[in-house]
Amino acid sequence: MDFKLTDEQRLFQTAVRSFCEREIKPYAAEVDETGRLRREALAKMPDLGLVGLQVPEDYGGANFDSISSALAMEELGRACGSTGLSLEAHNELCCMPIVRWGTEDQKGRFLPRLTSGEVLGSLALTEPDSGSDLMGTQTRAVKDGGEWVINGAKVWITNASLAPVIVTLCKTEKDAGSRSFSLILIETDRAGVTIAPPLPKMGTHGSPAHMLTFSDVRVPLDNLLGQEGRGLYMVLETLDSGRIAVGALCVGLAQAAFEEAVRYSTERRAFGKTLADHQAIQFKLADMATQIEAGRLLVYRAAWAKDQGEPYSKLASMAKLFTSEACERAAFEALQIHGGYGYSREFPLERIYRDQRMMSIGEGTSEINRMVIARRLLEEAGA
Amino acid sequence: MHIAVITKSVPDTEAVVSVDAGGKLLAGDKLVVNPWDEYAITEAILLKEAHKAKVTILAVGPEQHNEALKHGLAIGCDQAIRVWDGALEGHDSLVYAKAVAAAIQKLGDVTLVMFGRELPDIASDAHIFQTARKLGWNLLGSVSKIEALDFAAKTIRVRRLVEQGTEVLSSRLPAVISVLKGINEPKYPTFIGIRKASKTEIPVWGLSALGLDAAAAQGQAAVTGYRELPKREGAVEIIEGASAQDKAAKLVEKLFAEKVL
Numbered sequence: 001m002d003f004k005l006t007d008e009q010r011l012f013q014t015a016v017r018s019f020c021e022r023e024i025k026p027y028a029a030e031v032d033e034t035g036r037l038r039r040e041a042l043a044k045m046p047d048l049g050l051v052g053l054q055v056p057e058d059y060g061g062a063n064f065d066s067i068s069s070a071l072a073m074e075e076l077g078r079a080c081g082s083t084g085l086s087l088e089a090h091n092e093l094c095c096m097p098i099v100r101w102g103t104e105d106q107k108g109r110f111l112p113r114l115t116s117g118e119v120l121g122s123l124a125l126t127e128p129d130s131g132s133d134l135m136g137t138q139t140r141a142v143k144d145g146g147e148w149v150i151n152g153a154k155v156w157i158t159n160a161s162l163a164p165v166i167v168t169l170c171k172t173e174k175d176a177g178s179r180s181f182s183l184i185l186i187e188t189d190r191a192g193v194t195i196a197p198p199l200p201k202m203g204t205h206g207s208p209a210h211m212l213t214f215s216d217v218r219v220p221l222d223n224l225l226g227q228e229g230r231g232l233y234m235v236l237e238t239l240d241s242g243r244i245a246v247g248a249l250c251v252g253l254a255q256a257a258f259e260e261a262v263r264y265s266t267e268r269r270a271f272g273k274t275l276a277d278h279q280a281i282q283f284k285l286a287d288m289a290t291q292i293e294a295g296r297l298l299v300y301r302a303a304w305a306k307d308q309g310e311p312y313s314k315l316a317s318m319a320k321l322f323t324s325e326a327c328e329r330a331a332f333e334a335l336q337i338h339g340g341y342g343y344s345r346e347f348p349l350e351r352i353y354r355d356q357r358m359m360s361i362g363e364g365t366s367e368i369n370r371m372v373i374a375r376r377l378l379e380e381a382g383a
Numbered sequence: 384m385h386i387a388v389i390t391k392s393v394p395d396t397e398a399v400v401s402v403d404a405g406g407k408l409l410a411g412d413k414l415v416v417n418p419w420d421e422y423a424i425t426e427a428i429l430l431k432e433a434h435k436a437k438v439t440i441l442a443v444g445p446e447q448h449n450e451a452l453k454h455g456l457a458i459g460c461d462q463a464i465r466v467w468d469g470a471l472e473g474h475d476s477l478v479y480a481k482a483v484a485a486a487i488q489k490l491g492d493v494t495l496v497m498f499g500r501e502l503p504d505i506a507s508d509a510h511i512f513q514t515a516r517k518l519g520w521n522l523l524g525s526v527s528k529i530e531a532l533d534f535a536a537k538t539i540r541v542r543r544l545v546e547q548g549t550e551v552l553s554s555r556l557p558a559v560i561s562v563l564k565g566i567n568e569p570k571y572p573t574f575i576g577i578r579k580a581s582k583t584e585i586p587v588w589g590l591s592a593l594g595l596d597a598a599a600a601q602g603q604a605a606v607t608g609y610r611e612l613p614k615r616e617g618a619v620e621i622i623e624g625a626s627a628q629d630k631a632a633k634l635v636e637k638l639f640a641e642k643v644l
Contacts, residue, residue, distance in 0.1 A: 006581065007453070007580075007581035007582075008577060008578060008581035008582075011453055011454070011572065011577045011580055012574065012577050014450075014454070015571060015572040015577060018571065019571050044571070047571065047573040047574070048571060048572070048573065048574055049573075049574035062574040064574070
């Protein structure tokens with residue numbers, strides 16, 4: 001047992017932290033206010049590997065392990081929820097499926113652009129009538145000559161307006177059960193792709209989420225990603241891995257809330273002493289720090305298992321479930337400690353509180369993750 | 384074409400500094416690369432790229448200074464050297480300068496030595512002047528821009544910020560320079576640099592490797608103790624009065640009485 005990061009992981013963590021503190025954190029309020037990510041920061045990300053965390057170096061990525069990727073996500077989340085969320089979706093939901101299942105041709109066509117720092121990638125699963133229930137996917141892809149013809153609508157698609165390509169879950173077979181679906185790479189400049197303006201939402205305003213419609217969109221047959229009929233399984237594997245990254249993002253948001261709480265409670269005075277001198281506040285800080293540390297360890301544990309090639313689906317769901325809920329508690333208590341100032345837009349807590357709320361919904365709600373955990377542990381028990 | 388950039392790990396500039404009951408200085412466990420050095424390191428890398436020069440990053444101190452050296456390697460320095468010897472413990476700035484100068488001489492072909500403007504933990508830049516003196520090289524301090532550098536002709540022209548304005552100076556090489564904030568935008572490490580730095584074993588040069596004897600490590604100045612700053616004490620008094628004029632008059636009276644006016 002060794003809880004120390006390697007030299008490479010530690011140096012990377014320090015470098016990402018200093019990058020985030022200079023390039024991202026000072027602009028987080030502006031990103032939230034304007035609903036636009038900071039393109040200047042994005043453009044500087046390829047050198048640090050942030051836009052291709054686990055993409056092979058031949059395609060412009062940094063080929064990091066899952067722990068290093070989690071370290072990066074935590075730092076991004078600590079600096080800005082919107083930037084963190086968009087980078088998570090880009091790395092885990094768009095780049096990784098292409099890395100895992102793309103042909104050499106597909107990797108060469110899409111990954112160098114995706115790791116350029118000029119764009120962010122996207123994955124389209126959710127539809128107006130199906131979210132957690134992926135089997136309800138209605139978007140149809142039908143073969144016509146040498147092409148797929150795609151029709152349907154998707155909603156809550158993060159990064160769609162910034163993406164050159166959207167990995168899209170389509171129904172390619174009727175009545176084949178879980179083998180009815182495939183992933184198809186749809187370039188956003190294809191005729192018939194319509195990306196609506198960003199959806200208004202509670203938080204992570206800088207990370208755009210869109211409604212998409214596909215109307216007789218034609219892409220070549222070789223835009224099929226991986227095997228036909230395996231789409232649903234590929235999505236589940238993608239989400240398993242993504243949950244480690246969302247967990248890390250939650251740890252970052254919780255850490256940011258905690259740091260604000262410590263700062264404020266050691267400065268603000270009430271009843272003749274600082275807030276931090278009151279035991280009621282100390283208990284809140286102690287609980288927050290404990291939950292953050294536990295969440296961080298769960299994230300590292302899941303990432304480590306993945307790097308070792310061990311089963312990690314249950315651990316990833318546990319990490320995502322625990323950290324997203326711990327992060328809400330941390331944001332709640334940190335805001336509570338700030339009192340009226342926490343509720344004010346002048347302080348970062350209000351933004352962190354809104355940003356974290358998505359984390360127990362996107363990429364597997366807390367309820368879905370509890371289902372995954374229960375299913376896995378009952379399997380292990382031989383039930 | 385060999386540039387040496389000198390760095391140091393220092394307490395985080397945001398750390399809360401205090402003195403404990405035993406007179407020991409507490410500044411948190413976290414050390415960071417001297418923020419001033421980040422400009423010097425970046426400038427050295429920019430010169431390396433423009434002139435195909437080699438850059439060596441050097442620090443004097445115990446193992447924790449490896450962090451600053453690895454940071455330099457991750458940004459693009461070619462090699463790192465740490466100078467340390469138990470005899471250097473508690474060194475003053477002159478001993479530090481002797482050690483740096485000896486290391487530069489041992490490197491042999493260095494023609495430009497670069498420092499960040501000062502050490503923020505002790506708010507001193509004496510070591511920069513002393514290093515130049517020990518090497519017998521020209522010193523160009525507070526450089527805000529390197530206007531021209533010609534390794535072949537052994538000349539450098541720099542812009543310096545001085546109290547009265549700016550000054551453009553030329554010097555022969557070798558030379559020692561210290562750079563200011565604003566000379567560049569500090570570079571971030573790259574993942575390729577990080578990977579290289581993490582695999583690098585940093586050599587340590589002790590006194591004997593530098594050709595220095597124990598006498599050279601004997602400082603002339605020593606820190607005898609630390610004390611907390613005296614606590615600021617004061618009280619707020621709200622001046623009451625019927626009107627603004629009345630309050631102002633009372634305030635002026637009080638200020639006269641306290642000999643403030």
